Amino acid sequence: MIPAPFEYHRPESVEAAVKLIADFGDSARVLAGGHSLIPMMKMRMTDIAHLVDLQKIGTLKGIRIDGRSVTIGAMTTQHELIESTALANVAPILREAALQIADPQVRYVGTLGGNVANGDPGNDMPALMQCLDASYHLQGPDGARTVKARDFYEAAYFTARTDEEILTAVSFEAPAGGHAYVKQKRKTGDYATAAAAVVIAKSGGACSAASIAMTNLSDTPVWCEAAGDALVGTALGAADVENAVNAMLEVINPQDDNKGPVAFKRHAAAVVLRRAIERAASRA
Ligand code: FAD
Secondary structure (H helix, E strand, C coil), X not given: CCCCCCEEECCCCHHHHHHHHHHHHHHEEEECXXXXXXXXXXXXXXXXXXXXXXXXXXXXXXXXXXXXXXXXXXXXXXXXXXXXXXXXXXXHHHHHHHCCCCCHHHHHHCEHXXXXXXXXXXCCHHHHHHHCCCEEEEEECCEEEEEEHHHHEEECCEECCCCCCEEEEEEEEXXXXXXXXXXXXXXXXXXXXXXXXXXXXXXXXXXXXEEEEEECCCXXXXXXXXXXXXXXXXXXXXXXXXXXXXXXXXXXXXXXXCCECHHHHHXXXXXXHHHHHHHHHHHC
C-alpha cells in the first residue's frame, strides 16, 4: 500500500529536529529506520503529515564504552550492535538479543532508539534494557532529561516520552556475570511469542545478583523484580529456578492473539525463562 502524502524533513542537529517536532506538533513524527513507522503509514494505521528524519544527525550515532559504562546513540542500528566487538566484550547480551530481531534486512536499518522508543510490547530491546537497568536520554524544547527503562513504558505504544521529545541515547552499566536472551517465536524473523532477558552474578557458588525481564507477555515489557530476588542467595537449583518462574508468572498478563492462547503463552514464558536462567548461570 501507499502512505498518505507527507512532507519530509532532514535536520542536521538534535536542536533543529526538536524545533521541527515542536512546530508541527501532533502532525509530525520522528523517522529513524522506518521499519515500524513506515509499515504503519503504508497500512494507513497512522497518518503523519511531517516526517522528521534523524539520519543526518551524527551525534545520535555510535557506541561509547568507558570501563563498564556503555552509551549507545539512538540512531545506532541493530546491525551495528551486532558488529561491535567492544560492545560484545562488555555486554554480550546485546548482540545475542539483536541477532534474534527480524532478519538482516531489518537489522541494517532498524535502530536501537526506534526499537525502545516505539513502545511496541513485541520489540525485543525494551525488556533487555529493563533487565540491564538502562537509562533513556531524552531531549525536548525544555531541555534534556533521563528516564529509567523500568519507568518508561506505560501501555502499548504509550511511554514516558512526550510527543516533543527525541530519544538521543541509551546508557547502562554493563553487569558482571552471565547473561542470556532466549526468545520463542513462530518462525524466523517473527516477533516473540515469549522472550526472557536474564543477567546473573555468582559468588562462591551462590547467586549474588539477578535481573529478569520478559518480552511480549503484557502490554509493556515486564521487569520481574521478585523473580530475580527469588534467585539471589540460592545455589540456582531446580527448585530455586521454579520459584523464579512462578514469581514471573505472577506479574505477566498475556492476551490471546494470533501467537496463541493465554495458557500457551504462559507455558512458553516459563520455558524461555528456565532456559535463560540456566544459560545465564552457566556463563556466570
Ligand atoms: P522507526 O520505525 O523509524 O520508528 C518507530 C517509532 O519510534 C516511530 O513512532 C518514531 O517516531 C519513534 N522513534 C524512532 N526513533 C526515535 C527517537 N530517537 N526518538 C523518539 N522517537 C523515535 N523488532 C523487534 O524487536 N523484534 C523483532 O522480532 C522484529 N521483527 C520485525 C520484523 C519485520 C518484518 C519488521 C519490518 C520489523 C520488525 N521489528 C522487530 C521492528 C524493527 O526492529 C524496527 O526497526 C524497530 O522496532 C523500530 O526501529 P526503527 O529505527 O525502524 O524506528
